Each structure stands twice: as structure tokens, then as C-alpha cells.
Amino acid sequence: MASLDAQLHEYYSRRDALIHEDRSLRRENALVATEDERRADAVLRKIRVQEAETTWNDEGVAKRNMFPGMAFLTARSTIESTRIFKLLQKMPKGGLLHAHLDAVVNKAMLLKYAYECPEIHMSVGQALTVDNVKTITPVFKPIPVSPFTGNAGLSAAQGYRNNSWVPLVSARETFDPALGGPEGFDRWLLDSQMINPTEAYLTHNSVKRIWQKFLSTFPVTGGLFLYRPIYRKYIRQALLESIDDGVSYIEARINFLTKFMHGDDGQENIPHSRWVADFEEVVEQVKNEMRSQGREDEFFGAKIIYTTVKVITPEELEWYIEDAISLKKAFPNMIVGFDLVGDENELRPLIEYVPKLLEFNERVRKEGLDLPLILHAGETLSDGGAPDNNMYDAILLGSKRIGHGYSIVKHPSLMRICRERGIAMEVCPISNEILRLTSSIPAHPLPAVINQGVPVCLNSDDPAVFGSMGLTYDYFQVFVSSEVSGVLTLAQLARDSLTFSTLPEDAKQRALQAWEHRWSAYVKEIGDMYEKL
Amino acid sequence: MASLDAQLHEYYSRRDALIHEDRSLRRENALVATEDERRADAVLRKIRVQEAETTWNDEGVAKRNMFPGMAFLTARSTIESTRIFKLLQKMPKGGLLHAHLDAVVNKAMLLKYAYECPEIHMSVGQALTVDNVKTITPVFKPIPVSPFTGNAGLSAAQGYRNNSWVPLVSARETFDPALGGPEGFDRWLLDSQMINPTEAYLTHNSVKRIWQKFLSTFPVTGGLFLYRPIYRKYIRQALLESIDDGVSYIEARINFLTKFMHGDDGQENIPHSRWVADFEEVVEQVKNEMRSQGREDEFFGAKIIYTTVKVITPEELEWYIEDAISLKKAFPNMIVGFDLVGDENELRPLIEYVPKLLEFNERVRKEGLDLPLILHAGETLSDGGAPDNNMYDAILLGSKRIGHGYSIVKHPSLMRICRERGIAMEVCPISNEILRLTSSIPAHPLPAVINQGVPVCLNSDDPAVFGSMGLTYDYFQVFVSSEVSGVLTLAQLARDSLTFSTLPEDAKQRALQAWEHRWSAYVKEIGDMYEKL
Structure with missing residues (x-):
């Protein structure tokens, strides 16, 4: 047995060395974790395991086919409920x-901007019905002098003339109750600019099909985005968010x-x-x-x-x-x-x-x-x-x-x-x-x-x-999908997003230093949870 | 422009060299194709492109989400209809x-063997109903002296006593018409030993869930497979197929x-x-x-x-x-x-x-x-x-x-x-x-x-x-999913399945030589289609 012990000891050493070598190209492995990083790493790994076993446990009908890193559109609300998500939100x-x-x-914010612009008009190629509304994509454009004279309703029942331009705000107010009224209008406009789970995972579940849906969203958004008053608000919102x-x-x-x-x-x-x-x-x-x-x-x-x-x-x-x-x-x-x-x-x-x-x-x-x-x-x-x-x-x-x-x-x-x-x-x-x-x-x-x-x-x-x-x-999706990834991986991904930016060298150094400063505070805050876990 | 021409010429040379280097570790790239292999390669590539554009074109509702290499259980009958499949069937x-x-x-063949054995009995943990039949897995075993005395029906309506043993053949003959009769019986037994598309791609669409279904099939099969008369027929069939x-x-x-x-x-x-x-x-x-x-x-x-x-x-x-x-x-x-x-x-x-x-x-x-x-x-x-x-x-x-x-x-x-x-x-x-x-x-x-x-x-x-x-x-799935893969790739995969076998060296060489011989005939036959394409 002494011989087996020795053999085992040697085996575990070789194993450690092999794993070390196998991961030696990972960029974060060139670094040594600080004490705060080690503690933060332990905290995040522990919560990750807990949440894998509870939140993502794929048991019962309600949790059918759930697992960490699963299809995002089905998982989003669950992701938002996790502690890992909340901790990652604060990460620099x-x-x-x-x-x-x-x-x-x-897109809801984009619509809000559009609703504030009386000059935004819209049209559809075919008057809406309950049967066709999901397949019709709206077109938007600002029209300084409105050609609008009659009934703003977009539905066939309301007598909409195909391709005629109607003020967006009126179209919303008068949206056919049979199609859901103003709330149905909002939903329809959002759906025409976003991918929903049924499309991604069922009806358009191939690269080719989902790209057709994906591409169809851009002209819809474009009619609003490429209007300068909206464009400027939009940029500001993008930066602040x-x-x-x-x-x-x-x-x-x-x-x-x-x-x-x-x-x-x-x-x-x-x-x-x-x-x-x-x-x-x-x-x-x-x-x-x-x-x-x-x-x-x-x-x-x-x-x-x-x-x-x-x-x-x-x-x-x-x-x-x-x-x-x-x-x-x-x-x-x-x-x-x-x-x-x-x-x-x-x-x-x-x-x-x-x-x-x-x-x-x-x-x-x-x-x-x-x-x-x-x-x-x-x-x-x-x-x-x-x-x-x-x-x-x-x-x-x-x-x-x-x-x-x-x-x-x-x-x-x-x-x-x-x-x-x-x-x-x-x-x-x-x-x-x-x-x-x-x-x-x-x-x-x-x-x-x-x-x-x-x-x-x-x-x-x-x-x-x-x-x-x-x-x-x-x-989130990356972090919960790998047991190799730890807090140093998160740091490296963030750091490299500055290192490989086009920032001139001096500005890059300033941005990196500021990031390091925020990072230190971040891992300290998470590390301090260690005793309370 | 002469300068751009020169630049372009150099670019294309560097590009060829880079692609060559990038693929230099591929095992088949150590080989030079024979003339027949070159012709066979051209034939298979041409048909592959044609079928990608026709059979697998993902257009219309009937072909929704279809593409080469797609989910097998949905694609099987389409795969079988292709020329590539028929050509690959003949490949050594x-x-x-x-x-x-x-x-x-x-599994249909396995059931056939079982139906030939009067001593095979079966039982279920719960009498069958229309509602539960899809969730109940049968248990088989050979019983030399049948304990069977009464009604063979497995359904609750037929008065089946849970866990009682019924001769397989009688159970089939008397299978409740409400559950599909004998044909419904065959389907049920096949379903309990196979994975269907709905399970793989919908209800059990996670590694964890589909393994539960996968594992559930083995005990069902085991009750038949581990009966020596069936086991011997089974091996023979496995070899012949x-x-x-x-x-x-x-x-x-x-x-x-x-x-x-x-x-x-x-x-x-x-x-x-x-x-x-x-x-x-x-x-x-x-x-x-x-x-x-x-x-x-x-x-x-x-x-x-x-x-x-x-x-x-x-x-x-x-x-x-x-x-x-x-x-x-x-x-x-x-x-x-x-x-x-x-x-x-x-x-x-x-x-x-x-x-x-x-x-x-x-x-x-x-x-x-x-x-x-x-x-x-x-x-x-x-x-x-x-x-x-x-x-x-x-x-x-x-x-x-x-x-x-x-x-x-x-x-x-x-x-x-x-x-x-x-x-x-x-x-x-x-x-x-x-x-x-x-x-x-x-x-x-x-x-x-x-x-x-x-x-x-x-x-x-x-x-x-x-x-x-x-x-x-x-x-098939591998060949249609890659444009790098050609006939030399197919050859290498097959050759390596002998090279890395446990066959002793002399037997391995004989098997490899026999394979090379059959391969030559195979690529010649396909190559000869070249002129007719």
C-alpha cells in the first residue's frame, strides 16, 4: 500500500501540473489574485453553486429544461432574480x-421619444386585421406638414387605406380595440423591433430564419432613430444606461x-x-x-x-x-x-x-x-x-x-x-x-x-x-456557464476591453487606472460578504 | 494599378499559405489524393451543394428551419431521401x-425476437389508461412456468392488477383498443425504448432531462436483451446490419x-x-x-x-x-x-x-x-x-x-x-x-x-x-456540415477507426489493406459519375 500511496501522490502531482499547463495560456493566469479578489472569488463561486442547485435546478414542470447559461429569452426574468446578477450589475x-x-x-424608450414627436407618421402596407397584424411591420417617418386628413385607424375594419401616412400618436390612440387598443399598439410596435422566445426557439429556430426576423427589426427602428431630435436623445440615453x-x-x-x-x-x-x-x-x-x-x-x-x-x-x-x-x-x-x-x-x-x-x-x-x-x-x-x-x-x-x-x-x-x-x-x-x-x-x-x-x-x-x-x-451568462471562470476571469475580460480599445495610450492608461481603482472597491465589497455566507 | 495588382497577387499567395498552414495538422492533409479520389471528391461536393440548396433550403412552412446537419430526429426521413446518403451507405x-x-x-427487430418467445412476460407498475400510458414503462422477463391465469389486458379498464406478470404475446393481442390495440402496443413499446423528436427538442430539451429519458430506455430493453436466446440472435443481427x-x-x-x-x-x-x-x-x-x-x-x-x-x-x-x-x-x-x-x-x-x-x-x-x-x-x-x-x-x-x-x-x-x-x-x-x-x-x-x-x-x-x-x-451529418471535409476526410475517419483499434498489428494491417482495396473501388465508382453530373 505504501507503493500505491506513493503512486497516488505522484499521480495527483502530475494531474495538478497538467491542469496548470493546460490553462497556462489563459490571460488571467498571468496574474496573482489579491486577498480581496480571493475572497470575492470564493463568494461568487459559492453563490454560483447554490443558485445552480436551486434557481436553475431543472426540476418539476415550472423549471423544465432550466440550467445556468440556458437560452436567454426564456431565462431573462430568472436571471434578474439571482444574486449573481445583482452582484455583476455593480461590476465595473x-x-x-x-x-x-x-x-x-x-425599444420602449425609443417609442416614448417617438410619441413625444407629433411629426412622426407611420404607415403599413396592408390594413391590419387580427389575422395579419403579427406579420405586418410598420414604417415610420417624420413628415413636417401632415398629409393626414381622415380617420387614423390602421385596421381594415376602420377603413385604413394601404400605405397612407397617419400621425403616430393618433394611430396609437385609435388603435382598433379588436387588436388590443393602445396597449396592443405598443406591444405590436415592440414585437416588430425585438425577437421573442417563440421566434428564436421555435418558428425561426435556424440561423437563416432568425436573421430574417432580426434584420426586419432594423428598418422599423430606423424610421425613428434616423430623426435627429430622437437620435440625439437616443445617444444620450445609450451613454447614461x-x-x-x-x-x-x-x-x-x-x-x-x-x-x-x-x-x-x-x-x-x-x-x-x-x-x-x-x-x-x-x-x-x-x-x-x-x-x-x-x-x-x-x-x-x-x-x-x-x-x-x-x-x-x-x-x-x-x-x-x-x-x-x-x-x-x-x-x-x-x-x-x-x-x-x-x-x-x-x-x-x-x-x-x-x-x-x-x-x-x-x-x-x-x-x-x-x-x-x-x-x-x-x-x-x-x-x-x-x-x-x-x-x-x-x-x-x-x-x-x-x-x-x-x-x-x-x-x-x-x-x-x-x-x-x-x-x-x-x-x-x-x-x-x-x-x-x-x-x-x-x-x-x-x-x-x-x-x-x-x-x-x-x-x-x-x-x-x-x-x-x-x-x-x-x-452573467458567461460566468455561470463555466467552473473555470472566477473573479480573475471577470477582471481580465473587463481589462482587455480597455487594453484592446482604440484609445490613445495616455487615455487608455487613465481609463485602466480608473478601472483598477473601481475594481479594487468592487472586490472588497464582495469579499466582505465572505463571513456572512 | 500595377502596384495594386502586385499587392493583390502577394495577398492571395499569403492567403493560400495561411489556409494551408491553418489546416496542416489535419490528418488527411498528409496524403495526396488519387485521381479517382479527386473525381469522387468533386462529385460529392457538387451533390452536397445542390442538396444544400434544394433539399435543405429552409424555405416555406414545410421546410421550416431545415439545414444540413440539423437535428437528426426531425431530419431523418429527409436524410434518407438524399443522394449523399445513398452514396455514403456504400462507403467502406x-x-x-x-x-x-x-x-x-x-428496437422493432428486438420486439420481433421477443414476440417469438412465449416465455417472455411483462408487467407494469400501474394499470394503463389513456392518460398515463405515455409515462408508464414496461418491464420484461422470461418466466419458464407462466404464473398467468386470467385476463392479459394491461389496462385499468381490463382489470389489470398492478405489477402482475402477463405473457408478452397475450398482452399484445389483448391490448386495449382504447390505447390503440396491438399496433398501439408496438408503438408504446418502441416509444419506451427510443427518444422521439418532441422529447429531444421540446419536453426534455436539456442535457439533464434527456438523459433521464435516455436512461429509462435501457431497463426496458434489458429485460429482453439479457435473455440468452434473444441475446444470441441480437448479436448476429448487430453484426449483419x-x-x-x-x-x-x-x-x-x-x-x-x-x-x-x-x-x-x-x-x-x-x-x-x-x-x-x-x-x-x-x-x-x-x-x-x-x-x-x-x-x-x-x-x-x-x-x-x-x-x-x-x-x-x-x-x-x-x-x-x-x-x-x-x-x-x-x-x-x-x-x-x-x-x-x-x-x-x-x-x-x-x-x-x-x-x-x-x-x-x-x-x-x-x-x-x-x-x-x-x-x-x-x-x-x-x-x-x-x-x-x-x-x-x-x-x-x-x-x-x-x-x-x-x-x-x-x-x-x-x-x-x-x-x-x-x-x-x-x-x-x-x-x-x-x-x-x-x-x-x-x-x-x-x-x-x-x-x-x-x-x-x-x-x-x-x-x-x-x-x-x-x-x-x-x-452523413458530419460530411454535410463542413465545406472543408471532402472525400479524403471520409477516408481518414474510416482509416483511423482501424488504425486506432485494438487489433493486433498483423490483423490490423490485413483489415487496413482490405479497406484500402474496397475504398479504391468505392471512389472509382463515385468518380465515374463525374461526367454524368
Whole structure:
């Protein structure tokens, strides 16, 4: 038995060494936890286990198929009830580096802004009935002189003429009681801009179908978002909500495909330069307000990643490249990246744009501009098809980070390159799940990618469409889905969202220092719960 | 422009080199395709694209949410209708290295055998009604002298006494018409031994729940399977069906947890040595039959991986170790591995058995036996929890292959070790999907693992529970889910199922040569379709 004891002792040593080596590429493992971090880690792990066994126990009909990291749209209210969620809400999260501006403010708030604008009109292609209402998407636009003369009712029973424009507020007030009256109207407008659980997990339960629903929400929102008075309120709300969620810096993707938005006068004549100027003004206002409240450490500003959509031809891309470069020159501190977006499974692969993007890189270099490509790539289940191969082009084109990079787990060389060169993946867990790349977060490739030492930051992508406003939901889903992840993992994800931002070095250091300061207070507060557990 | 041309030329060269490097660990990329393989590859790729666009196009209500590699239970009949499936049926597949013997023959055939045995009786814990029938699982056993005296009806309306034993054949004949009569009886018995789409994708749609359903099927089958007359027919059928599906060698896992099966006389007194002897006899019969038909190249035999279940304590494991070793000594050519099975998320982790398994290895070494551990591990979504950590123990204990290894993708060091030492993953794609580790095959980690150069063979696991008899379904799902995979990938998967088998070197070489011969004919036949496409 002495021999077995010795053998066992050796076995456990080898086991520890193997686990240590296997996790040695994880970025947080280069750090040593502080005493507060160790205590906070113990607290969070203990609560995580408790809640896995109680809140998420998958017992009885009421809890059918529940587990930590399960499908978000079914789990949201349960998530919000947990202690882990409440603790993560308070966490300082660093940067939000992947979010589409037109999908970050919750849609109820957007509707509220719209209801305050008497000039917003709406129309539908077909008069509403009980049978068709769920399939009809409304169209909005500001009309300075209302063409409206008659009955605002949108239903067939109310005599609505297809495609006629009705003031939004009147349409709401007179919404057919058979369709639910004003409350039914609100629900219908929200549904047309969000994905519900039945769609994600039943009727549209494939990547292709759910993207059809997903994309259908953007034109609806666009009719409101691209109206300057709403746009300015919207940006302000986006910033305040993010700050409230613990985000201290933002790189928002703005879709510049549409060349003009509607101005205060209702005319569609506001050029991109004004979009950027407005954005900058609102950011400065909020920064000043934060400063005046002594909270300057909670907000280090917001920048813009210029995006257009891969529906355009490579020739059409030239216009957007010129546009982005001229905006960069006019707003050198605001435009920090260039990207091409859209459903990679359906739209042009990056390789078709390579000649233009090489020219773009050359122009930017020659003109001495700091305007990197920050490209979407690999947001796909494809293995070796065009959308997966976008990963190669994003890397070869020198993308500073990768939007999503969901498929990088399949690419040993690309993981090595990203690890060595510090190319971070902008991972969007809830977005990936709702858009059906994964059925739940435990099945997400994130842990595999983290264990390869690839830098990662967590992002919300289009939280207003998913109902996941802020970053807390994404942090929650990731944290409860892994027993490797602890408080140092949370810290590393947040830290890397600043480290791999486009912030200039001095501003980055200030933002990181402020984050470290808040982090210390955060882990102390959680660690102090240790004795009471 | 000359400069851009040059730049582009260089870009495309770098791109090709990067893709080449990224895939350089793939095992099939060490080979050069023959002319026939190149033509067959073109044929299969072309049909795959065509069928992706037609059969699997996810358009209209009838094809809702359909895509290649989608959930198997919904897709099965569509899969069977494709040309790819029909071509893959004819493919020589090499070895089947991961299948549980009691779940490989289709359940309708098993019932047919049972209906031929008048001594098989059955009982239910509660008299059947329309409301409870779907939740009641039957129990079978052979009873030599029937205690049956009265009415065979199992329903409450027919006056069935709970837990009383009724002859199976009479129970079928008199099955309550309100419950569907004899046909309803067949359906009920099949349902109690198989997973249906509603269970997998709706009511039991979590790893935990679907395992409850999955496990419930085994005792039902067990009452028939562990009756020697049925057991012998069953083995024969398993071998013939496998040969028919292109499998030329089998390492079947037999669950030896139960110490005796029922003999021809109905007594529960047939020891494990007889199980093995019967298995060997049937294998030899089938080999002889194949030889007499001039088909000896289609079947190189079947061996047994001794398994018990992780419900036992480490102390109880000692008995099974002794049992396995004595069987190995009695049947040195039949017992080729030792394994511990069961739901890793719920049962004891390997580390609890480590002292006993180290002793096992030591015994085997000292006695000069060729009896490797071939352990289940990592069949889980856990990240760093006990079931995931089973991967470390399986490797450290020297497991010759890994059963499933689903979570290996998270472990850079383990992937390197398996690549370097030639430890193959016994991947079971359809099993993993139905047991909810992945929602579809495109989301399976298999491509990531293949790209890391980890050896892989494809397996059916429990095809009779999933309705996926043979290996063709698993090959199909893998082949249509990846655009990297071509005919050389298929070849490598099949070849590795022989290379990483436990066959002695000379027998392995014979089996491989026979496979190469059949493979050449196969790719020639498919290649010859090239001109007609």
C-alpha cells in the first residue's frame, strides 16, 4: 500500500501540473489574485453553486429544461432574480467595443421619444386585421406638414387605406380595440423591433430564419432613430444606461449606409458629418455632467466605428471609404475604425472587397491616419465556407480586433496569430445564442478560445433587439456557464476591453487606472460578504 | 494599378499559405489524393451543394428551419431521401469502435425476437389508461412456468392488477383498443425504448432531462436483451446490419453491471463468461458465413470492451476488475478494453476510481495482459467541472482512446498530447446532438478538433435509441456540415477507426489493406459519375 500511496501522490502531482499547463495560456493566469479578489472569488463561486442547485435546478414542470447559461429569452426574468446578477450589475466593466448604435437603447424608450414627436407618421402596407397584424411591420417617418386628413385607424375594419401616412400618436390612440387598443399598439410596435422566445426557439429556430426576423427589426427602428431630435436623445440615453451598467468607455458602430437622416425640420438632409458632430456633442455633454458630479472616472467617452453593410458592391464601397476618411479628418478623435457588417452567410464575403480594403489601408497609411479596420468575421457555423474564410481575410487585412470571431476556434493558426499579435475577439454571447449559432452559453466556443490565450472582450451587439440592455446579462451568462471562470476571469475580460480599445495610450492608461481603482472597491465589497455566507 | 495588382497577387499567395498552414495538422492533409479520389471528391461536393440548396433550403412552412446537419430526429426521413446518403451507405467505413451492444439493433427487430418467445412476460407498475400510458414503462422477463391465469389486458379498464406478470404475446393481442390495440402496443413499446423528436427538442430539451429519458430506455430493453436466446440472435443481427452498412470490424461495449442473464431455461444464471463465449461463437459463425460467400474482406470480427457503470463505489469496482481480468485470461482475443460508463454530469468522476484504476493498470502490466483502459470522458458541456476534468484523468490513466472526448476542444494541452501520442477520440455526433450537447452538427466541436490534428473516428453510440442504425447517418451529418471535409476526410475517419483499434498489428494491417482495396473501388465508382453530373 505504501507503493500505491506513493503512486497516488505522484499521480495527483502530475494531474495538478497538467491542469496548470493546460490553462497556462489563459490571460488571467498571468496574474496573482489579491486577498480581496480571493475572497470575492470564493463568494461568487459559492453563490454560483447554490443558485445552480436551486434557481436553475431543472426540476418539476415550472423549471423544465432550466440550467445556468440556458437560452436567454426564456431565462431573462430568472436571471434578474439571482444574486449573481445583482452582484455583476455593480461590476465595473470597462469598455463596450461591439454594439450597433441603432440597437442599444431599449425599444420602449425609443417609442416614448417617438410619441413625444407629433411629426412622426407611420404607415403599413396592408390594413391590419387580427389575422395579419403579427406579420405586418410598420414604417415610420417624420413628415413636417401632415398629409393626414381622415380617420387614423390602421385596421381594415376602420377603413385604413394601404400605405397612407397617419400621425403616430393618433394611430396609437385609435388603435382598433379588436387588436388590443393602445396597449396592443405598443406591444405590436415592440414585437416588430425585438425577437421573442417563440421566434428564436421555435418558428425561426435556424440561423437563416432568425436573421430574417432580426434584420426586419432594423428598418422599423430606423424610421425613428434616423430623426435627429430622437437620435440625439437616443445617444444620450445609450451613454447614461451604459454608465449605469458599469461601462466606462464605448466604441459604437454606426451604420452609415443611409446617406442622410431627417433633420429637425423633417427634411431628409442631415449628412454624416452632422451625425458625428451630434454624437460628439452629446458625449461631451455627458462627460461634463459626469465631471460636475465628481464621477469622471466612470466615463471616458464614446467613439465611432464607421460601418456600412455588405449589400454594397465593391465599387460602391469606394464612396463609403471616401466618406469615412473625410469624417476621420474632420473628427480625428471620434472615428476610430472601419467595418463592413451584415449576415455573413448571405452577403458578400470579405474577399470580394479585398482590393478596395487594401487600397483603404494604403490610403490611411499614406495620409498618416489612425483608422484601422475592425472587421466582423466568422459569425457563422460554416466550416471552411466563405463566411468562415472571412476570418482569414480579416486577419490578413490587419483587422485590429475581430467582430465576433465565433469560428476562430476552428483555426489553430489564427488563434496563435491573435494570441501573439494581441488581436481581440469581440465576443457577443447572447447575440450568438439568439441568432442560433449556439443553443446555450455552455455550448459556446468561448471557453476553448479563452484557453488558447486569445484576447477576448464581452459585448452586447444589439441588446435592444434581444432585450439584454447593458453588459451585465452577457457577463452573467458567461460566468455561470463555466467552473473555470472566477473573479480573475471577470477582471481580465473587463481589462482587455480597455487594453484592446482604440484609445490613445495616455487615455487608455487613465481609463485602466480608473478601472483598477473601481475594481479594487468592487472586490472588497464582495469579499466582505465572505463571513456572512 | 500595377502596384495594386502586385499587392493583390502577394495577398492571395499569403492567403493560400495561411489556409494551408491553418489546416496542416489535419490528418488527411498528409496524403495526396488519387485521381479517382479527386473525381469522387468533386462529385460529392457538387451533390452536397445542390442538396444544400434544394433539399435543405429552409424555405416555406414545410421546410421550416431545415439545414444540413440539423437535428437528426426531425431530419431523418429527409436524410434518407438524399443522394449523399445513398452514396455514403456504400462507403467502406472500417471500424465501429464506440457502440453499446444493448443499443445497436433496432428496437422493432428486438420486439420481433421477443414476440417469438412465449416465455417472455411483462408487467407494469400501474394499470394503463389513456392518460398515463405515455409515462408508464414496461418491464420484461422470461418466466419458464407462466404464473398467468386470467385476463392479459394491461389496462385499468381490463382489470389489470398492478405489477402482475402477463405473457408478452397475450398482452399484445389483448391490448386495449382504447390505447390503440396491438399496433398501439408496438408503438408504446418502441416509444419506451427510443427518444422521439418532441422529447429531444421540446419536453426534455436539456442535457439533464434527456438523459433521464435516455436512461429509462435501457431497463426496458434489458429485460429482453439479457435473455440468452434473444441475446444470441441480437448479436448476429448487430453484426449483419453493421456489415451491410460497410463496417468491417467492431469493438462493442458490453455492460457487465448485471452479473447474470436469463438462460434458455428462463433461470437467471448465465455468467459473464458465457456472455463472452456466445459473443465469440456468433462472431465466428458470421465470419465463416462471410468467408463461404467470398466476402471475408468485409468482416474482420468483433471484440468486447468490458464496461461497468459509474453507479458503483470504488470498492465495488474491485469485483468488476477481477471479473474483467479473468474474462481477459479466458478470452484473450475477445476482451480488448475496460471502461466505466454513465452520465458523467451525474455519476462519480473518474478521480474517485483513480486508486483502483492505477491498481488495475499495474495488475495488467504485471500479468502481461493486453487490456487497456478505453475510458468515456468529457461527454459534457461542463467547463472545468468534474465531468470535464475526467478528460485529465482519462489521459493520465493512459486511456488508449477516449469515449466521446466532447470537451477536449477546451484543452490545448490535451489536444497536443492526443495528437502526439495517437489517442483517438471516439466521436458520436448524432448521440451528442440528441443528448443535447449540441443543437446541430454544424455547432459540434468536431471540426475544431480535427483541425488540431487529434485523431478521430465516428461512432453511433446507441443507434437503436436514436433510430440511427449503422454508421452512415453519423458520416452523413458530419460530411454535410463542413465545406472543408471532402472525400479524403471520409477516408481518414474510416482509416483511423482501424488504425486506432485494438487489433493486433498483423490483423490490423490485413483489415487496413482490405479497406484500402474496397475504398479504391468505392471512389472509382463515385468518380465515374463525374461526367454524368
